[in-house]
Amino acid sequence: MRDIIESALLSAKRAGATYADVRILEREVEEISTKNGSVDALKRSFTKGLGVRVIANGAWGFASSFRLTTDEAEKVAEEAVLIAKASSLTKIEDVSLAEVEIFQDTVHQKVEIDPFSVPISEKISVLLESDKIMNIPGVIVRKGNMYFSKEWKTFASTEGAYIEQERIVSGAGISAIATNGKELQIRSYPSSFGGDYQRKGFELVKSADFLKNAERVAKEAVALLSAKPCPSGIMDIVLGGSQLALQVHESAGHPTELDRVLGEEASFAGMSFLMPDKLGKFRYGSDIVNITADATISEALGGFAYDDEGVKAKRIYLVKNGIFVGYLNSRETAKKLKLEPMGAMRAQSWNFMPIIRMTSINLEPGDKTLDELIAGVDRGIYMDTNKSWSIDQNRLNFQFGTEIGWEIKNGKIQDMVKNPTYTGITYEFWRSCDGIANKDFWHVWGVPNCGKGEPQQVMQVSHGVSPARFRNVKVGVLR
Amino acid sequence: MIGKDKIIEILKKAVSRSKADQTEILVMGGKSYLTGFANNYIHRNVGNEDYTINIRLAFGKRIGSATVHGFSEEIIEKALKDAELIAENQKENPDFVSFAKPSKEVRQFDEKALYSENTANCDAECRAKIAKEVVDASKKLGLNSSGTVETETGEIAIVNSLGVEKYCVRTVASIKNIAMATDSSGYSKSTAVDITKINVEEIIKESTDLALSGRAPISIEPGKYEVILTPYAVAEFISHILYLSLNARAVNEGSSFLIGNFGKRILGDNITMYDDGLSEETIPLPFDFEGVDKKRVVFFENGVAKDVVYDTLTAYKEGRESTGHSLPQPSPYSPYPMNFVIEGGNSSPEEMISNVKRGLFVQRFWYTNPMDPKNAVITGMTRDGLFLIENGKITKPVMNMRFTESVISALNNVIELSKTKKIIYDMASVTVPYLRVKDFTFTGKTEF
Numbered sequence A: 001m002r003d004i005i006e007s008a009l010l011s012a013k014r015a016g017a018t019y020a021d022v023r024i025l026e027r028e029v030e031e032i033s034t035k036n037g038s039v040d041a042l043k044r045s046f047t048k049g050l051g052v053r054v055i056a057n058g059a060w061g062f063a064s065s066f067r068l069t070t071d072e073a074e075k076v077a078e079e080a081v082l083i084a085k086a087s088s089l090t091k092i093e094d095v096s097l098a099e100v101e102i103f104q105d106t107v108h109q110k111v112e113i114d115p116f117s118v119p120i121s122e123k124i125s126v127l128l129e130s131d132k133i134m135n136i137p138g139v140i141v142r143k144g145n146m147y148f149s150k151e152w153k154t155f156a157s158t159e160g161a162y163i164e165q166e167r168i169v170s171g172a173g174i175s176a177i178a179t180n181g182k183e184l185q186i187r188s189y190p191s192s193f194g195g196d197y198q199r200k201g202f203e204l205v206k207s208a209d210f211l212k213n214a215e216r217v218a219k220e221a222v223a224l225l226s227a228k229p230c231p232s233g234i235m236d237i238v239l240g241g242s243q244l245a246l247q248v249h250e251s252a253g254h255p256t257e258l259d260r261v262l263g264e265e266a267s268f269a270g271m272s273f274l275m276p277d278k279l280g281k282f283r284y285g286s287d288i289v290n291i292t293a294d295a296t297i298s299e300a301l302g303g304f305a306y307d308d309e310g311v312k313a314k315r316i317y318l319v320k321n322g323i324f325v326g327y328l329n330s331r332e333t334a335k336k337l338k339l340e341p342m343g344a345m346r347a348q349s350w351n352f353m354p355i356i357r358m359t360s361i362n363l364e365p366g367d368k369t370l371d372e373l374i375a376g377v378d379r380g381i382y383m384d385t386n387k388s389w390s391i392d393q394n395r396l397n398f399q400f401g402t403e404i405g406w407e408i409k410n411g412k413i414q415d416m417v418k419n420p421t422y423t424g425i426t427y428e429f430w431r432s433c434d435g436i437a438n439k440d441f442w443h444v445w446g447v448p449n450c451g452k453g454e455p456q457q458v459m460q461v462s463h464g465v466s467p468a469r470f471r472n473v474k475v476g477v478l479r
Numbered sequence B: 001m002i003g004k005d006k007i008i009e010i011l012k013k014a015v016s017r018s019k020a021d022q023t024e025i026l027v028m029g030g031k032s033y034l035t036g037f038a039n040n041y042i043h044r045n046v047g048n049e050d051y052t053i054n055i056r057l058a059f060g061k062r063i064g065s066a067t068v069h070g071f072s073e074e075i076i077e078k079a080l081k082d083a084e085l086i087a088e089n090q091k092e093n094p095d096f097v098s099f100a101k102p103s104k105e106v107r108q109f110d111e112k113a114l115y116s117e118n119t120a121n122c123d124a125e126c127r128a129k130i131a132k133e134v135v136d137a138s139k140k141l142g143l144n145s146s147g148t149v150e151t152e153t154g155e156i157a158i159v160n161s162l163g164v165e166k167y168c169v170r171t172v173a174s175i176k177n178i179a180m181a182t183d184s185s186g187y188s189k190s191t192a193v194d195i196t197k198i199n200v201e202e203i204i205k206e207s208t209d210l211a212l213s214g215r216a217p218i219s220i221e222p223g224k225y226e227v228i229l230t231p232y233a234v235a236e237f238i239s240h241i242l243y244l245s246l247n248a249r250a251v252n253e254g255s256s257f258l259i260g261n262f263g264k265r266i267l268g269d270n271i272t273m274y275d276d277g278l279s280e281e282t283i284p285l286p287f288d289f290e291g292v293d294k295k296r297v298v299f300f301e302n303g304v305a306k307d308v309v310y311d312t313l314t315a316y317k318e319g320r321e322s323t324g325h326s327l328p329q330p331s332p333y334s335p336y337p338m339n340f341v342i343e344g345g346n347s348s349p350e351e352m353i354s355n356v357k358r359g360l361f362v363q364r365f366w367y368t369n370p371m372d373p374k375n376a377v378i379t380g381m382t383r384d385g386l387f388l389i390e391n392g393k394i395t396k397p398v399m400n401m402r403f404t405e406s407v408i409s410a411l412n413n414v415i416e417l418s419k420t421k422k423i424i425y426d427m428a429s430v431t432v433p434y435l436r437v438k439d440f441t442f443t444g445k446t447e448f
Ligand SMILES: [Zn+2]
Pocket: A249, A254, A449, A450, A451
């Protein structure tokens, strides 16, 4: 391994790079999905390769290959330099990186049960048993899925960094889709779009207790068909954790990515309303809103020991007491704004150049219980589990739909409602937050599928949240 | 490139070594490059060479799958072993009948249409020069450019133990620009097999004209408006019905609005849509990822629901033939229309605008998502060009708005279609005209 890395770094320097880093990654994945009583897909994947990132002529270049040999490493490094030189054709100023502490380190990840040591048959039987329980009249599609991955990544740079990291991830979820011929209703557990994901072993699946939740999931999906439609109007809402995680993702995570802010993602993902003139001044939310970026949370899907620029994981505030105070950054973007690099650069795999990604973006817990949040609502809706999402490219106007909702009247949970939706403007919404549940209700939700960048990269991020209350929200845009 | 002879030889050898009742090996890969620019300079420039090998083994009705990256006999051997191990632990899938059987009839197709040396040979300097042409033009107009120049040379090969043996090599090139002023932006993108067939000047003109005329937008109230949707907007709006409605899986899972409506007219009689992998109106693809030749599938003819696309799993179960629309298996999104077309009408975009008394011109939609899958109700934002049309003329730029609208209703409300169509490519190819649609519902607005 070392010889391949040295060949790449040496060859990059020889070809004219003023900076170079190499990432070698090896990843094994096992995926299981079941549908209506049978195993829909059972698949194992393996990938291995290297990527070389260079600065030459003051501009970026990146090349990669699946052939892990010293000869190929040299060739890839040379190609990266050639690409960087082509980039410099349009250069306005030289790329410059903020100084960071340089590390040599090896980091293993502890899990209770190595997910690859658990027989596939045991994994399948958890899903098929849940499937059987969900097989009730009205349910047309029962789904279950599991995901396990294990990776080993080596990062080295011409500045002397040499970091090896292990990463083990488990994820699992079930869902039931019910229909009466006219409409579809879905319920998922523990969360939608594949369930919950964490940097854990098979213990994640055990603690989720699918068999205990399967019946409720199926019954709720069927009950939603005859539930009354979510009312429309301006009212208070309480959001459950799994929906709030997505709200934090879209309206706090993405707009604080400094590459977006600086226009570097303008041709695809868009930009941000949180421009640098607002840093340290702008009222993003009410006084009780504190949002952190914390890659140090053990087991959080968005956590790690070092990012893909070799920057050590940190915890920083993005919003403190309601004021916007921080960005997710890279060494290059941090330098542009004279900020400290906080370690948010990650690449999907060896064949991608790292970009700024969310780590674990968290709404810090408040001091209420869920009952207290609901007791404070005269007329409103409790909503949970994301079903659909949409937000403008500056991250202001959003619209979310959830799988399920319950009316709240005079401080009490009442009837179930279907197709709940709410919409708003990001800062108005967060300014209307007047209650956040305490740390007993706090959970770090894994989001395994955040898409960003060109070429597009899918990243695993997470959000620690507890339920929260928002006043005077526009509810029920759907006819 | 590895080349047809070598790939097929290695795959046939591997298939013959397999102990399974049925074996399928799919190889996809090659070189892809992306030169990205933002703030009028190249800020991202990446290259990648990768091959993905997908193996599926069937022991009776037990299917195991494995995926590996790279290309060598050793790595294929590893994947075979992985897939065997997986299949041993697998349960029977009662729906499984067989992997693809060789197609009975093959439509004539000239494989030259898939590949261009001009694209394959466009190196880092060639891409950087195109990027420079775009950013220089933007700078001259005082605008800020952000975009990409992408090229891809890919090989696809499928061999299975039933006699399927397919190979093709294709190129795809895309050039995109978003031109921005402080309070406006304009979008343009084109995709072609041959990069020299992409008109860079036209991309510059379309994007910069929109940005220049979009300055100082006014805010208007949400509500129902007549709209002119460009092909970009149409493609984004209807893209969701490709996986929610127009395939056999969606029909089986209950999400398709075609259920119970085959043979009935449920869209406007001016709406005809189909999928045709061999059509030159799309970025062609002669066979699917199970090696089945692409058939032309008509979804709607003059508004009447006709058919949906199939892969082998969904087709054999119903005792019919696959239409050649499998994605790499196993996939929760398969079957999928990869070469979708909405037939055009007789108008020009200019004529269509001139027929609008009061309405909106929508260059593009963004971040669309289904709110109600069964009724194909989609929400999303406008982006990179929204204008008020008054008495047949574009009069004022407008701040972006949110729409919430059903594809079914909108395609019943189309008053006019343009003759010209454009290929919108993003993994799959969607070829659509400009549409003039009445009563399109906007439900919110934003601050820019
Ligand atoms: Zn995201």
